[in-house]
Amino acid sequence: MYCLKEYRKNRVPIKDILLVKQLWNEAVVNYGIKRTRQLLSNECHATDLKFDIDCRQRHLSNLINIHNRYFDWTEFHETRVEAENIVDQLSKIVKYINEETNTQIDICKSVYQNSISTPDDNNDVGSNYIRLCERLLLEITNAEFHSIFPKTNAIFAEWMHEPGSDDKFQPKIFDLIKTIKQDLKDLWLSTPFKVRTKIGVVGYTSVGKSTLLNRFLNMNSLTENGATPTSTDKSTYFPLQFDREEPLIHPDNQDRKTAVTFVDIQGHDKSRSNGDSQKDTDRYLSELLKADCDIYVIVFDDELCDEQHNWIVGIEQVLKRKCILVRSKVDKYYLSKFVELSKVFYAQSTVEQRQQLDSTILQQIRLNNSVDNRFVYLVAPDYKPSTSDADLLLKNNSFDLILLLDELSRLAFNAHNSRIHSLAKRAVARVINICFRRDYVLNVLKYQIAAGIGS
Incomplete structure (x- = not known):
């Protein structure tokens, strides 16, 4: 206008x-x-x-x-x-x-x-x-657009600052496609670490998302520089991106290394639900879409509710992304079950007692947290165990953390090429939506002026 x-x-x-x-x-x-x-x-x-x-x-x-x-x-x-x-x-x-x-x-x-x-x-x-x-x-x-697609960004800048010719639009689809192809060719020939696979960590507030993410980043403590903030209250206001220094290595092929960025996505406040499950899901899915991740890790510390099941459906069917389920804070249930079965606290038990009950307790935890046709990863990434029992347990048991990292390594490698294609599509759409529409407006204005002069 x-x-x-x-x-x-x-x-x-x-x-x-x-x-x-x-x-x-x-x-x-x-x-x-x-x-x-x-x-x-x-x-x-x-x-x-x-x-x-x-x-x-x-x-x-x-x-x-x-x-x-x-x-x-x-x-x-x-x-x-x-x-x-x-x-x-x-x-x-x-x-x-x-x-x-x-x-x-x-x-x-x-x-x-x-x-x-x-x-x-x-x-x-x-x-x-x-x-x-x-x-x-x-x-x-x-x-990011300029870094990954420099040639496309160059013609974008050129078309934005130069008016169209007298008879036709300056931007041309053929030139745009040719340029993006050259950018993609250069990208394939460059280091594979130039484009990072993004892995988002999501869930309700205070379920252990940020703590798990710090484990993914190999943080030794929560006070270390670069650690994501953790709290019982909401401590993440927008998606925080953290580049993992070491690439994820494919467990089946050590030559397949993928640079990844973990994204700490703001937790969904369960207490703020307005009672409309679908509306809440749609609102949270829009936040997940903004985070722009290739893989999403849903973290929960209790039985999955209907809203969380809706997240899974939304991530896989609407966003078309991979989704992994992680049950956090399993150490609490583990220690409670251990006392129930052995009648002694974990720190006071013998090595033989621990070995004897370990598989039984883990089997019970998996049964309690089972989700149809899905593997649920069990983790307890706490940096500050609240009891001596928890401290000893976590020193001897990482639960499924290694298995989880292996699966993320597989998915990250497979998602890398898809991410590049997705970014290329977005780059083309951006140029078309901005430059071509701008040139249309300028040409309409030009013909309106010409018509006014002619009359």
Whole structure:
């Protein structure tokens, strides 16, 4: 409409206040701003405030790391520099809370709010934080397109900045297909690690998703740099991407190595269900689609409910992706069953007792968590066992973690080529949807002007 001059001279489209408010309210929910507001406006423990600050610092750091994957660190990028400054400010607040015995909580709150908010936005809590995250996400998306398909990106930029000829559109489907083919050819000849297979970890909040993901990343502790945040509350606000340093190696062929990125997808809050199972499923599936993964790992710590079964159907039949089921926190049931059968605590039992009961207990766990025609992987990836029994059990038993990694290695290798094809289709669609439509608008405008002159 703006290109077709349906607005008067020197006028711009009117801002839709209602739409802006709706988008802001959605962002407030997605980014967990409500909890931050509560912490800032009410009395709270320093530990709770520190965790909230640390989560936001880790989220921004994650985006900065992904951003650095595509941009030379010597280049100046305003958004990234601004984000780095905020990360530095948040880190200082966390350090202050850790080191000071008499923490001035009100001062910490004030500095925190000023760091993540923008005065221009009426100082709405988190406005600056949300703006930076969204800008970084957009820049990362554009940079990925440029990195994987450089020639296609070049003609995209050329067509966007050059008007069409007098008689026909500048963009041509033939040129686009020819260019994308050349990009694909170059991609096949380059290192196979240029395009990473993405594996998403999903489930309800507090079921152990982030803890399992840290195990996938070979993290030694939850405080290690690069670890994904964990909490009994929601601790992931948008899909966090973590590149695994070591490639996954196919268990049946050691030469088949696949570079992977694990994606910590925000947990679905079971308590926020509106009673409409299908509507909740559709909403969560849209989040899974945005995460853009090739494989999805559904983590659960209780019997699967109807909503989770709907996730499986949606992932496999709607998104057309592979889905793996993982039952977490099995150590709790294992230890409870062990005491029931042996009449002694695990740490007080003999090696013979443990060996004798192990297969029986595991068989019972598998039976209790069976899903029709599916293998359910049992894991207990806890970094901080709550009892001496759990600590001893987890030192001697990794359950199905190795089997799970082997299966992910197989699926990741098989999904690699499909991911490249999918990215190529999206690249073509992007150019067509933007450049060809733009050229159509310009040509319509040109003929309207010509018709006006002729009359």
